[in-house]
Amino acid sequence: xxxxxxxxxxxxxxxxxxxxxxxxxxxxxxxxxxxxxxxxxxxxxxxxxxxxxxxxxxxxxxxxxxxxxxxxxxxxxxxxxxxxxxxxxxxxxxxxxxxxxxxxxxxxxxxxxxxxxxxxxxxxxxxxxxxxxxxxxxxxxxxxxxxxxxxxxxxxxxxxxxxxxxxxxxxxxxxxxxxxxxxxxxxxxxxxxxxxxxxxxxxxxxxxxxxxxxxxxxxxxxxxxxxxxxxxxxxxxxxxxxxxx
Numbered sequence: 001x002x003x004x005x006x007x008x009x010x011x012x013x014x015x016x017x018x019x020x021x022x023x024x025x026x027x028x029x030x031x032x033x034x035x036x037x038x039x040x041x042x043x044x045x046x047x048x049x050x051x052x053x054x055x056x057x058x059x060x061x062x063x064x065x066x067x068x069x070x071x072x073x074x075x076x077x078x079x080x081x082x083x084x085x086x087x088x089x090x091x092x093x094x095x096x097x098x099x100x101x102x103x104x105x106x107x108x109x110x111x112x113x114x115x116x117x118x119x120x121x122x123x124x125x126x127x128x129x130x131x132x133x134x135x136x137x138x139x140x141x142x143x144x145x146x147x148x149x150x151x152x153x154x155x156x157x158x159x160x161x162x163x164x165x166x167x168x169x170x171x172x173x174x175x176x177x178x179x180x181x182x183x184x185x186x187x188x189x190x191x192x193x194x195x196x197x198x199x200x201x202x203x204x205x206x207x208x209x210x211x212x213x214x215x216x217x218x219x220x221x222x223x224x225x226x227x228x229x230x231x232x233x234x235x236x237x238x239x240x241x242x243x244x245x
Contacts, residue, residue, distance in 0.1 A: 032052075032055055032056065033070070033075070033076075033086065033090070034086070035055065036048055036051045036052060036055070037076070037084060037085060037086045038086075039086055039088075039129055040085075040132065040133070041085065042079075042083040042084060042085045043083065043084050043085075044081075044082055044083055044084070045067065045078065045082045045083070045084050046082075048067060048084050049063045049064060049067060052066065052067065067084075071084075074087050074089075074090075075087055075090045076090070088129065088130070088133045088135065091126070093116075093118070093122070093126060094126045094129060094130065096116060097112065097116065097123070097126050097127065097130065098130055098135060098136065100112060100115060100116065101130075101136055101147045101148060101149065102149050104160060105146075105147075105148035105149070105152055105156045105157050105159075105160035106146045106147075106148060106156070106157050106158065106159065106160020106161035106162070106163065106164065107146065107147055107160065107161075108144050108145060108146050108147065108161065109123065109124075109144075109145065111164070112127075112147075127147070134150050135149070135150060136148065136149055136150060137149075137150050137154075137157075138157070139154050139157045139158055139161070141161060144161075146158070146160065146161035148160065155209070155210075155211070155229070155232070156232065156236075158209045158211070159209075159211060159229075159232065159233060159236055160236065162202075162205060162206065162209075162211070163236055163237070163240055165202070167191075167194050167198050167199065167202045168202050168205075168206065169237065169240065170191050170194065171187065171191070171199065171202055171203065171206065171212075172206075172211075172212075172225070172233055172237060173237060174187060174190055174191070175212065175223060175224055175225045176225060176230070176233060176234055176237065178227075178230065179224075180224060180225075181215060181217060181222040181223060181224035182222060182223055182224075183220050183221065183222050183223075184199070184200070184203070184221070184223070187199060187203075187223065203223060207223075210226065210229075211225065211226075211229055211233070212224065212225055212226070213225075213226050
């Protein structure tokens with residue numbers, strides 16, 4: 001019998017594997033582990049071994065080998081008091097969600113569902129765990145929550161969210177050059193395919209979150225990107241262009 005699927009790439013070289021026959025699927029493994037150590041709970045390693053022995057009907061030697069392997073693979077975390085806790089990223093679906101959020105700050109629920117092909121309840125469960133463990137955060141736009149990693153500034157999440165809109169990207173591409181500033185009329189002339197009302201609305205949104213600013217130059221009101229956001233916006237646009245290509 002085999003306990004883990006090849007997905008986990010577990011090696012039992014840390015203990016004598018001669019008597020081990022492990023034959024459980026990865027899903028069965030996750031169910032067993034989560035029954036013994038609920039998320040955000042701890043259990044002493046002796047108690048864990050007793051429960052593992054009982055559930056899997058194995059001897060202490062095999063239970064100990066499995067535990068040491070789980071610790072070695074960072075599936076379980078062991079502290080100095082010999083207490084065990086689950087690694088928040090031991091769940092592959094949760095790891096996928098986190099990676100997608102990390103690579104796409106500003107991504108929102110619908111896009112996550114679309115890219116990962118997950119049900120709403122399943123996605124919300126994992127997002128809740130990531131929020132509870134302070135791995136991610138969100139910024140709210142009316143009823144929409146846009147997600148990002150906990151360590152990035154909110155501005156990056158806001159920018160990522162708005163860069164999902166074509167008109168926003170087109171406007172920022174016009175203004176991305178250093179010291180570039182344009183009037184509303186000039187922006188409209190460059191973006192003939194976008195309605196004036198749409199341009200005005202998106203300029204208003206960008207200004208609200210300080211991603212662009214309005215200055216007075218030669219007695220004309222002109223829009224420009226603040227210098228402190230130039231690099232961030234340029235990098236974000238380049239990343240999106242690479243994704244599209």
